[in-house]
Amino acid sequence: MPATCVVGLQWGDEAKGKIVDLLCDRHDVVVRYQGGANAGHTVVVGGVTYKLSLIPTGILRPGVDCVVGNGVVVHPPAMLSELEAIASRGLEVEGRFHLSDRAHLIFPYHLAEERLTEESASASDHLGTTRRGIGPCYRDKVGRVHGVRVAELLHPKPFRERLERIVAYKNRLLGAMLADFTPFSARSIADEYLAYGERMRPYICDTVGLIHSALAADRRVLFEGAQGSLLDVDHGSYPYVTSSNSSAAGIASGAGVPARQIERSIGVVKAYTTRVGGGPFPTEQNNEVGERIRQVGREYGTVTGRPRRCGWFDAVATRRAARVSGSTEIAVMLLDVLAGLEELKVAVAYEIDGKRSTELPASIIDLEKAVPVYETLPGWSEPITGVKTWQGLPRDARRYVEFLSEQMGLKVSIVSVGPDRDQTILTGF
Ligand code: GDP
Ligand code: IMO
Ligand code: MG
Numbered sequence: 001m002p003a004t005c006v007v008g009l010q011w012g013d014e015a016k017g018k019i020v021d022l023l024c025d026r027h028d029v030v031v032r033y034q035g036g037a038n039a040g041h042t043v044v045v046g047g048v049t050y051k052l053s054l055i056p057t058g059i060l061r062p063g064v065d066c067v068v069g070n071g072v073v074v075h076p077p078a079m080l081s082e083l084e085a086i087a088s089r090g091l092e093v094e095g096r097f098h099l100s101d102r103a104h105l106i107f108p109y110h111l112a113e114e115r116l117t118e119e120s121a122s123a124s125d126h127l128g129t130t131r132r133g134i135g136p137c138y139r140d141k142v143g144r145v146h147g148v149r150v151a152e153l154l155h156p157k158p159f160r161e162r163l164e165r166i167v168a169y170k171n172r173l174l175g176a177m178l179a180d181f182t183p184f185s186a187r188s189i190a191d192e193y194l195a196y197g198e199r200m201r202p203y204i205c206d207t208v209g210l211i212h213s214a215l216a217a218d219r220r221v222l223f224e225g226a227q228g229s230l231l232d233v234d235h236g237s238y239p240y241v242t243s244s245n246s247s248a249a250g251i252a253s254g255a256g257v258p259a260r261q262i263e264r265s266i267g268v269v270k271a272y273t274t275r276v277g278g279g280p281f282p283t284e285q286n287n288e289v290g291e292r293i294r295q296v297g298r299e300y301g302t303v304t305g306r307p308r309r310c311g312w313f314d315a316v317a318t319r320r321a322a323r324v325s326g327s328t329e330i331a332v333m334l335l336d337v338l339a340g341l342e343e344l345k346v347a348v349a350y351e352i353d354g355k356r357s358t359e360l361p362a363s364i365i366d367l368e369k370a371v372p373v374y375e376t377l378p379g380w381s382e383p384i385t386g387v388k389t390w391q392g393l394p395r396d397a398r399r400y401v402e403f404l405s406e407q408m409g410l411k412v413s414i415v416s417v418g419p420d421r422d423q424t425i426l427t428g429f
C-alpha cells in the first residue's frame with residue numbers, strides 16, 4: 001500500500017498537526033521520522049485543544065497506531081510525561097504506541113551543551129533553538145562515539161559502563177567551558193534512565209519491521225513531518241535550521257521506508273510566512289502588517305511561547321521546499337488570518353546584488369541580502385472562519401489561493417479557515 005506524508009514547506013508551525021489529524025480517519029499508522037520535542041503540533045477538535053510534541057498526532061484517533069521512528073531524538077522524561085498527559089485525557093496509549101529501538105536518547109548533558117552555545121557571549125553564535133537538546137544529541141549521533149540508542153537501555157550493565165565513559169568526557173568538556181559547573185554523576189543518570197527504560201520497555205521495538213509489515217498488510221501509513229523543509233539541515237537556511245532532515249527527504253533514513261513508497265506528499269503552507277528563532281527571512285514584516293498577523297493568527301510558539309516573526313508568503317523559498325519534499329499538492333492554512341488586509345503581497349523572486357533570481361541561495365549572506373520582488377493582490381474584508389465551501393469564499397480569497405497554486409505549480413487540495421477540524425475546505429482542484 002503506498003504511503004502519504006504531511007510535511008511543512010516553510011520554517012515550521014504551518015499547522016501540520018491539523019492536517020495529520022484530519023487525515024487520520026483514512027490512515028492506520030502515523031509515523032514521526034525526525035526531530036523530537038522541539039515540535040509543537042496543536043489540534044483543535046470540537047473546541048477542545050490538544051498539544052502534541054514528540055508523540056504522533058495520530059494518538060488522538062482511537063485505533064490508529066503511532067510510531068516514533070529511528071530518526072527521532074527522544075528525551076525520555078519528556079516522552080513519558082507527554083504519554084501520561086495523553087492517557088489522562090482518556091486516550092488509549094497501550095498497544096498502539098511504538099518507539100524505535102534505534103532512536104537516539106537525549107541526556108541532561110545535551111541540554112547543558114545547548115545552553116552553552118545558546119548563551120554564548122557572541123550573538124552570531126546563537127541559533128535561537130528550542131533548547132530541547134536536539135542539536136547536541138544529533139551531533140553525538142553522527143559523531144558516533146557518544147551517541148546512545150534506546151535499545152541500550154535494555155542492557156543495564158553495558159549501558160552503565162558506556163555512560164561512565166561518556167559522562168567523564170562531557171564533564172571534562174563542560175568543566176573547561178563553564179565557570180560554575182557541577183559535574184554530572186554517571187551513576188545517577190544511569191539509575192534515572194534505566195528506570196525510564198523499564199517504563200518504556202513495552203513500547204520499544206524494531207519500528208522499521210513494524211512499518212514494512214503494515215505496508216505489506218495494506219495498512220495505510222502516514223508520515224508526520226516536524227519543523228519545516230526550510231529548517232532542513234541540508235536543504236534549509238543553514239546554519240539557522242534544525243539538526244535533522246525535516247523535509248520529506250528524512251523519511252527514508254528516519255523511518256527506513258524508501259521514497260518510492262510515498263505516493264501522496266502533502267506540502268503544508270501558511271497563507272503567509274512565520275519563523276521562530278534566528279535566521280534570514282526575506283519577506284519578514286517588522287511593521288504593523290507583521291504585528292497584525294501575529295495578533296490575529298496568535299503567532300506565539302507552542303513549545304517556547306516566543307512571538308513568531310511574521311511576513312508575506314515567499315513563493316521562492318516555498319517552491320524550493322516543495323521540490324525537495326516531492327509535494328504532490330499543497331494545503332493552504334490560516335487563510336482567515338489575512339481577512340481585512342487591503343492588499344496582500346507574495347514574493348515571486350529575489351533581487352540579490354541587483355540580480356533577479358527565483359532560486360533559494362545557498363549562503364545566508366546572500367539570503368540576508370535578498371530583496372523580495374513582490375506581486376500585489378487585492379485582499380478581502382469579510383471574515384471567512386465560517387465558510388464551508390470553496391465557492392463560499394470571497395472572490396479575492398479564491399484568487400489569492402489560486403495565485404499561490406500557480407506560483408507553486410501545484411494543486412491546492414485543502415484550505416483551512418480556522419483551527420478546528422471542521423473549519424476546513426476541500427477544494428477539489
Ligand atoms: P504545526 O507545528 O505545523 O502543527 O503548527 P502549530 O500547531 O505549531 O501552529 C499552527 C497554529 O495555527 C495552531 O495554534 C493551530 O491551532 C492554528 N491553526 C491551524 N489551522 C488554522 C487556521 O486555518 N486558522 C487559524 N486561525 N488557526 C489555525
Ligand atoms: P513544529 O514541528 C518552528 C526552530 C527553532 C530554531 C531552529 C533550531 O512545531 O513546526 P532546534 O531546537 O530544533 O535545534 O531549533 O528551529 N524550530 C521550530 N520552529 N516549528 C518547529 O516545530 C520548530 N522546531 C524547531 O525555533 O530556530
Ligand atoms: Mg508547531
